[in-house]
Amino acid sequence: MSNQNIYIPYLMRIEKITLEAPGVKTFRLKFENEQDAGTFSFRAGQFGEYSIMGVGESTFCIASSPTRKGYIECTFRQAGKVTSALALAEEGDIVGFRGPYGNTFPMDEWKGKNLLFIAGGIALPPMRCVIWNALDTRENFKDITIVYGAKSVDDLVYKDELMEWRSRPDVKLVTTVDPGGETLDWKGEIGFVPSVLEKTAPSAENTIAIVCGPPIMIKFTFPVLEKLGFTEENIFTTLENRMKCGFGKCGRCNVGEVYVCKDGPVFSYAQLKLLPAEY
Amino acid sequence: MQTENYLIRKPSLEKLFNNLIGSGKTIFAPKAKGKLALFDNVKAYGEITEDYIVTANSAKSVVFPRTEKLFSYHKSKEKTEITDAANSSFPEVILWGTRPCDAAAFIPLTDTFNGDYKDIIFNSRREKVLLLSFSCNKSDDYCFCTSVNSGPGNTSGSDVLFTKLPGGDYLAEVMTPKGQLLVRESIDLFEPKPEEDKDRNLAVVANRFNQKEIQAKLQNLFENPVWDDKSRACLGCGSCAYVCPVCSCFDIQDEAHGNKGTHLRCWDSCGFGLFTLHTSGHNPRETQSARWRQRILHKFLYIPNKSKIAGCVGCGRCSRSCPADINILETLTSL
Amino acid sequence: MNELIKKAVALLESDSVQVIIGYAEGTGTRTRAIFITRTADCENLIFDSRCVQNLAVYLTKSEIKKLGKPAIVAPIPVLRSILQLAVENQITENDLVVLGITPQSELVDFESFAAIEAFLSTHQIVIEEKYQETIREIKAMPVTERFAYWVKELEPCFKCYACRAACPLCYCTRCTVDNNQPQWISVASHPLGNLEWHIMRAMHLAGRCTDCEACYNACPMSIPIHLLTKNMLQDVTENFGTYGPSLDKLNTLSSFKPDDKESFIR
Numbered sequence: 085m086s087n088q089n090i091y092i093p094y095l096m097r098i099e100k101i102t103l104e105a106p107g108v109k110t111f112r113l114k115f116e117n118e119q120d121a122g123t124f125s126f127r128a129g130q131f132g133e134y135s136i137m138g139v140g141e142s143t144f145c146i147a148s149s150p151t152r153k154g155y156i157e158c159t160f161r162q163a164g165k166v167t168s169a170l171a172l173a174e175e176g177d178i179v180g181f182r183g184p185y186g187n188t189f190p191m192d193e194w195k196g197k198n199l200l201f202i203a204g205g206i207a208l209p210p211m212r213c214v215i216w217n218a219l220d221t222r223e224n225f226k227d228i229t230i231v232y233g234a235k236s237v238d239d240l241v242y243k244d245e246l247m248e249w250r251s252r253p254d255v256k257l258v259t260t261v262d263p264g265g266e267t268l269d270w271k272g273e274i275g276f277v278p279s280v281l282e283k284t285a286p287s288a289e290n291t292i293a294i295v296c297g298p299p300i301m302i303k304f305t306f307p308v309l310e311k312l313g314f315t316e317e318n319i320f321t322t323l324e325n326r327m328k329c330g331f332g333k334c335g336r337c338n339v340g341e342v343y344v345c346k347d348g349p350v351f352s353y354a355q356l357k358l359l360p361a362e363y
Numbered sequence: 364m365q366t367e368n369y370l371i372r373k374p375s376l377e378k379l380f381n382n383l384i385g386s387g388k389t390i391f392a393p394k395a396k397g398k399l400a401l402f403d404n405v406k407a408y409g410e411i412t413e414d415y416i417v418t419a420n421s422a423k424s425v426v427f428p429r430t431e432k433l434f435s436y437h438k439s440k441e442k443t444e445i446t447d448a449a450n451s452s453f454p455e456v457i458l459w460g461t462r463p464c465d466a467a468a469f470i471p472l473t474d475t476f477n478g479d480y481k482d483i484i485f486n487s488r489r490e491k492v493l494l495l496s497f498s499c500n501k502s503d504d505y506c507f508c509t510s511v512n513s514g515p516g517n518t519s520g521s522d523v524l525f526t527k528l529p530g531g532d533y534l535a536e537v538m539t540p541k542g543q544l545l546v547r548e549s550i551d552l553f554e555p556k557p558e559e560d561k562d563r564n565l566a567v568v569a570n571r572f573n574q575k576e577i578q579a580k581l582q583n584l585f586e587n588p589v590w591d592d593k594s595r596a597c598l599g600c601g602s603c604a605y606v607c608p609v610c611s612c613f614d615i616q617d618e619a620h621g622n623k624g625t626h627l628r629c630w631d632s633c634g635f636g637l638f639t640l641h642t643s644g645h646n647p648r649e650t651q652s653a654r655w656r657q658r659i660l661h662k663f664l665y666i667p668n669k670s671k672i673a674g675c676v677g678c679g680r681c682s683r684s685c686p687a688d689i690n691i692l693e694t695l696t697s698l
Numbered sequence: 699m700n701e702l703i704k705k706a707v708a709l710l711e712s713d714s715v716q717v718i719i720g721y722a723e724g725t726g727t728r729t730r731a732i733f734i735t736r737t738a739d740c741e742n743l744i745f746d747s748r749c750v751q752n753l754a755v756y757l758t759k760s761e762i763k764k765l766g767k768p769a770i771v772a773p774i775p776v777l778r779s780i781l782q783l784a785v786e787n788q789i790t791e792n793d794l795v796v797l798g799i800t801p802q803s804e805l806v807d808f809e810s811f812a813a814i815e816a817f818l819s820t821h822q823i824v825i826e827e828k829y830q831e832t833i834r835e836i837k838a839m840p841v842t843e844r845f846a847y848w849v850k851e852l853e854p855c856f857k858c859y860a861c862r863a864a865c866p867l868c869y870c871t872r873c874t875v876d877n878n879q880p881q882w883i884s885v886a887s888h889p890l891g892n893l894e895w896h897i898m899r900a901m902h903l904a905g906r907c908t909d910c911e912a913c914y915n916a917c918p919m920s921i922p923i924h925l926l927t928k929n930m931l932q933d934v935t936e937n938f939g940t941y942g943p944s945l946d947k948l949n950t951l952s953s954f955k956p957d958d959k960e961s962f963i964r
Contacts (some may be wrong), residue, residue: 088447090480091433091615096627116442137436137443137626138619163644165878168631178443207369299645325647328615331480332612332632335612336638339647341665346479360585362647362657397920419918420854429856430886504726536940580821595762596731598755600863602918605856616885629886630856637876684918686864687751688730 092122093135093180099155101175104241105234108206109171110147110159110204113181125184126150128191128214129322129350132183134158134170135331139229142166143327145349146184147209149226159209159241185330186349187292189214189320191224198227200286202305204277204297209240210322210349211296215249221304222254229256229286233277235299236265258284278304288313295321299363306353308352316354323348323356323363339363367537367546368556371525374550376533378457381410382549383457392459393418393553401490402458411460411679416503419677421608422465423472425456426488429605429630433484433615438622453487461496464506466520466680467513468608474670493541496521502566505679507692513676515565530560536561549655566694574663574673574696580698581664585656593694594655596687603658603681603689609674612638633657659694701805702771705797706740709769715795716766721749721754731756733765745771751898752912754866755781758788769795775819777814778908779866784811784930784942786906788869792872820827823909823942824844825928833929851909854897854919861923864916867906870946900926905934905950908942 096113099266104110115121125149135141135324142164149155163172173179173184191214199218205210218225230249240259249257260273260280273280278298293309295302302321308321325337332346339361351359371379383390392411393400400415412586427521432448444445446539458465460472469489476485499515506512518524522542525533534557604610614631618624631638634654640646648654668675675691682690706718717735722742724730729748732754734740739952740935754776756762777798777805783789791811798806808814859875862868875883875895883898893945898958899913900923914924935941937949937959947953 086637087483089434089447089483091484092445095443095445111583111589135617138624140617150661165881167642168879178438197399275588278470323640327642328613331461332478333475333480333482333634334615335661336631338633338661338665341668362653380876401919419920420856424856430888430891492886512902567846595733596756597761598759598860598863598916599725600916601858602858602916605858614885618884619884624722627886632858637861651721651759682725684860686912686918688724690725693725 090198091182091329093133093141093159093182094124096179097181097182098155098173098175098177099135100174104159104243105239106238107171108159109162109273110209110242111153111170111173112148112156112157113180114155115180116178121154124343126156127184129189129210130184130186131210131330131345131359132156132158132181132185133164133327133350134160135180135182136166136169136173137178138181139169140166140326141180141182143330145210145213145322147212147324148203149220150187151220153210161206182253182330185345188345189350191217194292196289197223197225198226198287198289199229200291200293200343201228201229201232202245202277202293202295202297203232204301205239206241207296207301208232209297211294212242212245214294219252219255220286224359226290227256228254229258229284230356231260231277231281231284232278233273234265236262237263237270239265257358261332276304277301281305281307285312288315288318291318293319294318308311309353316357317352319353320350320351321353321356325363364538364540364543367543369535369537369542369546369553370537370555371533371553373531373533375516376525379410379549379552380411382459382552383545386531386548387551388457389454390457390459391422402460404460415462415679416499416501417462418460419470419606419680419684421602421678422458422678423468424460424607425492426485427630429610429612431484433626433628435512435623435625441646448522449483449487451602453491454636455491455493456488457493457495459495461497461521462678463496463515463517463519463521463524464513465608465652465674466494466496466524467508467517467676468518468533469664469678470676471609471670471672471674473610474672483547489629493521493545494521494547496524496543497539498524498526499566499568500564502529502568503679504629505682505690505692506677507568507571508677509568509677511574511677512682515562515568520654526561526564528557528564534561534564536594543683546612568677571692572632572666576698577663577695578667581660585660587698589660589694589697590652590656593643594652594689597634597651597655597689598687599634599636599651599654600686601630601634602686603691604634604686605630606680608676608680609662642673654690655694657687659691663695702745702797702799703740703743704744705805706734706769707737707829709795710737710740712869713923714767715769716763718743718766718771718797718798719753719762719768720771721745721751721753733762736763743771745773745803748913749773749926750775750911752776752779752864752910754783754867755912756866757783757794757871767794769797771797771799773799774801774818775910775912776866777808777818778823778943781811781814781818781908781945782867782906782908783869785947785949789952810944817909818942822861823907823931825932829925829928830932833891833925833932836925837929844856848893848896851921853894855887855892855896856919857885857892857895858918859919860916861913864912865903866912867903868899869959872927874902896923896926899923900930903927904930905952906943907931948955 663676870913
C-alpha cells in the first residue's frame with residue numbers, strides 16, 4: 085500500500101438496498117474491481133469512508149461481518165450532505181469506499197466468554213458486524229445476549245435479523261422501545277435501554293459487554309453495567325467523532341492523545357476513562 | 364553527512380539566485396507587502412526583501428497547499444474513472460529566505476504526513492523542495508525558538524543555512540546532499556569558510572520556558588481556569604492555525620462540475636467551531652476555550668508525547684497575527 | 699482615563715453590570731480587549747488612539763454573554779456597531795451599558811440607543827479621500843483589468859475568516875460559507891472560492907457595514923477587503939440615500955419601497 089495514494093477510494097457497486105427504518109438504509113456493496121475483492125479484508129469494529137463523487141465522504145462502520153466474504157454492507161441514516169446524496173443512490177450505482185480503518189474489537193480475547201450486546205437506535209450496525217461474526221463462529225463463545233432499543237418500533241433496524249435472532253435458541257434477544265414508541269401489537273419491552281438492561285440483569289460473570297448508542301444512552305448504561313458487576317476492562321464501546329481522513333492526519337477526531345480514527349474507534353471503558361471527555 | 368562550510372560574498376549570493384532562476388527553478392522568497400513580508404513566487408532578486416523577522420505566512424504551503432487536488436473523477440453511465448493526483452509532476456521549488464524556525468517546522472510536518480499511512484502527494488512535494496534558509500539577525504518579543512529546541516542559527520531542516528556576517532558577506536553551512544548539489548552547480552561562487560564566529564552574528568532570543576516542564580504540567584491541566592482566561596478575547600478565526608508552519612489539520616471537500624470533479628484537501632483549523640461539530644448538532648469542543656486548550660495541548664503535550672519534538676517552532680506568527688492579541692507565549696508561561 | 703476607571707468600578711460595585719468590556723495594554727505596543735469582572739482589575743482599563751479593535755463584536759459572542767450584563771467601552775466605531783446591532787434586533791437597551799468615548803477622549807453616558815443615534819448624527823461616517831481615490835481608480839478599470847486586480851489582491855487569502863470573526867455584524871451562528879446543503883460557496887481557497895467568499899461577505903454587509911475597518915485590521919495577510927465594504931457603503935448611499943445605521947430605518951437591502959428604482963423588485 086505504501087506507494088499508493090491513500091485518498092483514492094475503491095469503486096463499489098450497490099448490489100442491494102434495504103430500507104431499514106424511516107431514513108435508514110443498508111447498502112450491500114461489491115467491489116467493481118475483482119482484484120480488490122480478493123485482497124480486501126477487515127475485522128469487526130473497523131470503519132470506512134463512503135463517498136458519492138462530487139459530493140463528499142461520510143464515515144460509518146462496516147456493518148457486515150468479516151465472515152461474510154465478497155461484499156461489505158453499511159447502514160446509515162440520512163442526515164447531512166453526503167448521507168442525503170447516498171440516500172438518493174440506486175441499486176447498480178457506483179459509490180466510493182476507503183478503508184478499512186481503525187482498530188478492532190478484540191474478539192480473539194473474548195473466546196470462551198459470554199457476550200452482552202447493548203445497542204440503541206442507529207448504533208446497532210457497528211454491533212451487527214460483531215454479532216454475526218460471533219454467531220458465525222458460535223463455538224468460540226458462551227451465552228450471547230442482545231439488548232436493543234430504539235425510539236419507536238418503526239426505528240428498529242434490521243427487523244428481519246431481529247426476528248432471526250429471536251428464533252435462535254443460542255441467542256437471547258431483548259428489544260425495547262422508548263415509552264410512547266410502542267405499537268398495539270408490540271411484544272417487547274417499553275422503556276429506555278439502561279433501565280431495561282438493569283431489569284434484564286445479565287450476569288457479569290465471565291461476560292464482555294459491548295455498548296453502542298447515542299452519547300446519552302452510553303452515559304447512563306455504564307453505571308448500570310458497573311452496578312451489575314462489570315469491570316471497566318470488560319466493557320467496550322465505539323466513539324463516533326467527526327472524521328475526514330480516517331488515518332490520523334486531518335486532526336478532527338483527536339481526543340487527548342488518541343485519534344479516534346486510528347487508535348479507535350473501539351475503546352474499553354477503562355481506556356475511555358483516561359481520555360478527556362471530548363467525544 | 365558532514366557539514367560543509369563556505370563563504371559566499373554578497374554579490375555572489377545574487378548570482379546564485381540568478382543561476383537558479385536561469386535553470387528554470389521556481390523560487391519562493393519573502394516579498395514586502397505594506398508592513399508585512401510574505402513568501403511569494405519571485406522572479407527577480409530585487410523583489411526579495413531582507414527586512415523581516417519572519418514572513419506573515421509560513422512556507423508550509425509549498426508542501427501542504429491550502430487547497431490541493433487529491434484525485435479527479437469522471438462519471439459516465441457505464442463507469443467512473445479516477446485520475447490520481449499523485450501521478451502529477453510536482454514542481455521543483457526553492458524556498459529562499461526561510462528562517463531556521465521555518466525549516467525546523469518541516470520536521471513535525473513531515474512526521475504528520477507519514478507514519479503508518481504515508482501521504483505520497485505530500486512526500487512528492489517535499490522531495491522537490493530545497494530549503495535555503497537565512498539565520499536571524501533580529502528577533503522580537505513574539506519569538507521563542509530557543510524554548511522549543513531551535514534557535515536563530517539552527518540548521519535542522521535546512522539544506523543550506525546562510526548567516527550574514529559583518530560587511531554583508533555570508534557564511535554558508537551546507538547540511539544535506541541536496542544542498543551539496545546546489546553548491547557543486549555554482550561552486551565558483553563559494554569560497555573557503557570564513558574565520559568569523561557564527562554565533563556572534565545571530566539575534567539573541569531569550570529562553571522563555573522549559574518545554575519539558577510545560578509538557579509535564581500540561582499532563583494534569585485539562586481542567587483549568589487558564590484556558591478560559593487566556594482565550595476569552597478569541598474571535599474564533601483560523602488565523603493562528605493558517606499562519607502556523609506546523610499546523611496541518613485539514614478538511615476534505617469535493618467539487619463537481621457536471622459529471623467531472625475533484626476531490627480536494629483544504630486547510631482547516633481546530634479553532635473553528637465547525638471543525639468537530641457532528642451532524643447531530645453535538646459538538647465535543649463546544650467553546651472557544653476548549654478549542655484554545657486543544658491547540659496548546661496538541662502542540663505541547665500530544666505531539667511531543669508521541670514524537671519527542673514539540674508541534675511548535677517558536678516563530679511567534681500566531682501571536683503576531685492574532686486579531687485579538689492572544690499570545691501563545693503568554694499562555695504557556697502562565698501555566 | 700481615570701474617569702473611565704471610576705465609572706467602571708462604580709458599575710461593578712453597584713452590580714449594575716457584571717463585566718466591563720474595554721481595552722487594556724497588550725503585547726508590545728498593541729492593545730487588546732479585556733473583560734473585567736472584579737473592581738480591582740479596573741485599573742487596567744486604558745483608552746488611546748491605539749484602541750482600534752471593534753469591541754462590539756463581543757456583544758453577540760456566547761462565551762462573553764455568559765459573563766453577565768456588560769458595560770462596553772465605545773469609541774465612535776463601536777457606537778456605530780452598537781446602533782446597527784440594535785437596528786437588527788441583536789441587542790436591546792437593557793442588555794448593556796454604553797461607556798461612550800468622544801473623539802476628544804471624553805467619557806459620555808448614553809441613556810438610550812436614540813441618544814447614541816443623536817450623537818452619531820454629528821459624527822457622520824467619512825470615507826477618507828485616499829480610499830475614495832483608490833475606489834475611483836479601481837472602478838475606472840476595464841472589467842477584465844478590475845477582475846485581474848481583485849484576483850491578485852485576494853490571492854493571499856487562505857480563508858481563515860478573521861475578517862468575519864472580527865466583524866461585529868457577522869454574528870450569524872452559521873455563516874453561509876459553513877452551510878453545505880446546498881454548498882453555496884466553495885470551501886476551497888482557490889481564486890474562485892476566494893472571490894465567492896469576499897463578494898458574498900461584501901454583499902451581506904451592504905447597507906449594514908459601518909466602516910470600522912475591523913475586517914482589514916484582522917486580516918493576517920493585509921488584504922484590502924475594506925475597499926469592498928467602503929465601496930458598498932458609497933454605492934448604497936448614492937443609490938438609496940442612507941448612510942450609517944438609523945433606528946427608524948430598516949436595512950436598505952432588506953427593506954422594500956414601492957418606488958424602488960430597480961424594476962425587478964416591483
